[in-house]
Amino acid sequence: MATRKNVNATVQVKEFNGKRWICTRVVLSATTTFEDYDFIDNGDGFPWKIIRQWKANDLDGIVIDNAVADPEGIPIPVPPPPVFQDTKSFYFDGTDEGMLSTSNFSIMDNANSYSVSFWVKLETLAQGFAYRVNNATTIYSELYSLIQANGRVDVGTAGGGSNWSRASTLLTTGGWNHVCVVCRPGGNRYQQQRIYINGQSSFTSNFTGNVGITACGTLAFAMSNTGTSPSNGNFNEIAFWVDYDLTDAEIAQVYNNGLPNNLDEDITTKPTVWYREENATYDGVNWIMPDFYEVGPDMQSQNMEAISRQNDVPTL
Numbered sequence: 001m002a003t004r005k006n007v008n009a010t011v012q013v014k015e016f017n018g019k020r021w022i023c024t025r026v027v028l029s030a031t032t033t034f035e036d037y038d039f040i041d042n043g044d045g046f047p048w049k050i051i052r053q054w055k056a057n058d059l060d061g062i063v064i065d066n067a068v069a070d071p072e073g074i075p076i077p078v079p080p081p082p083v084f085q086d087t088k089s090f091y092f093d094g095t096d097e098g099m100l101s102t103s104n105f106s107i108m109d110n111a112n113s114y115s116v117s118f119w120v121k122l123e124t125l126a127q128g129f130a131y132r133v134n135n136a137t138t139i140y141s142e143l144y145s146l147i148q149a150n151g152r153v154d155v156g157t158a159g160g161g162s163n164w165s166r167a168s169t170l171l172t173t174g175g176w177n178h179v180c181v182v183c184r185p186g187g188n189r190y191q192q193q194r195i196y197i198n199g200q201s202s203f204t205s206n207f208t209g210n211v212g213i214t215a216c217g218t219l220a221f222a223m224s225n226t227g228t229s230p231s232n233g234n235f236n237e238i239a240f241w242v243d244y245d246l247t248d249a250e251i252a253q254v255y256n257n258g259l260p261n262n263l264d265e266d267i268t269t270k271p272t273v274w275y276r277e278e279n280a281t282y283d284g285v286n287w288i289m290p291d292f293y294e295v296g297p298d299m300q301s302q303n304m305e306a307i308s309r310q311n312d313v314p315t316l
Contacts, residue, residue: 013054014041020054055264084262086237086313088277089119090222090287090304094126094232097304098223099289101297105133105219107273108142108242112211113184114157115241116145117254117263117271119314121176121234125151128231130179131238132224136217143213145181147171147231153195155181158212167195169202176236176314178255184245185211199255201248221275221299234312239263239271240296259316264292275299282306 014023016039026037026047037047092098108114118130130145135158146154151170157163171177180196192211195203221238223230237260246254246269253267264270273296280289287301287308301308 011051012048014039014048016048016050022051022054023048024051025049053265084265086260086278087311088280088309089121089234089236089312090277090280091123091234091308091310091312092128092222092231092304094124094128094230096223096227096230096302097308098129098227098230098302099221099287099299099304100225100302101219102300103218103297104136105216105297107296108133108213108216108240111213111242113243113245114143114211114213115183115244115246116143116181116239117178117246118145118238119176119178119236119260120147120171120231121312121314122147122151122171122173122231123233125149125173126232127229128233129220129222129224129229130231130235131222132220134217134220134225136215142216143183145179146229153179153197155183155193155195157183157193158214163193163212165193165195165203165205167197167202168204169197169200171197173233176234176258178258178314180246180251180254182245182251183211196251196255198258199252219297219299223302227302234310236260236277236313237263238275240273241269242272244269244272257316258314260314272296277309280309282309 010025012023014021026032026049028047036049038050040047116131120130127149128147130147132144133142134140135142141156141158143157144155148154151172153167153171155165178198182196183193185192193205194201218225222235250268254263261267263274272293274292275289276292277289279292280287287304289299
């Protein structure tokens, strides 16, 4: 069984200037200069080069796996996970494929505002859900985003009798687009629920009530919670901000001029829940995609195969 501790390894977590950093040890030589390392640890006397800042979900040091220790009993260090990368998306074939949460999306219960961000590349134009959260006790939606057959993005939120909004910019096939939905209470109907396509506001609205989310049931990606209206295309980097409506400046940060960025570090306000296709694993039957922050339920694939994940993401 693995234990977690710092060892005399080349990669360690160090404290410097009041923060924790993942660092690599520098071996001094006749050609070493001050530019080759960032600080010297007074505790061990070694110079260290900073790789990146330590995050809460990083291991507290180096993982030592006693099961693979070398013959002399010296544990083998496993370095921390790599820096942010975005190389994977999920392809859904538009017939019966999608993902469902393994438990209710209760983190959003009674939310007063929210924001959702995702990237999509449509294979064909046909009606299909991008996401949907159903009510835990009824057939109605708590929130949803539906891409219509003409490429129009519709969104809806529980609360009022007229609670939908629709984008005026149409999505087309063959290229990646970023969609952001922002819903806040109060104000007039054009302020309460907004849709942004590729960083730009694009919507008409008929939203007349407050947000009104109550008891959230399962969360579905690329289809409804019952498997209807599946989407045909690739989806990537789906994130939710609960009880927070992104500002225009923050939406621009998330859009990042068309290139997905690190939502945990490179934007002003990190999401509450972040589903990364990059982090999904295949168990031989289903894809399991955990929330990056481990506060939302895992997502489990429906009728998907190992080849459903593709090396296809937005690039500049």
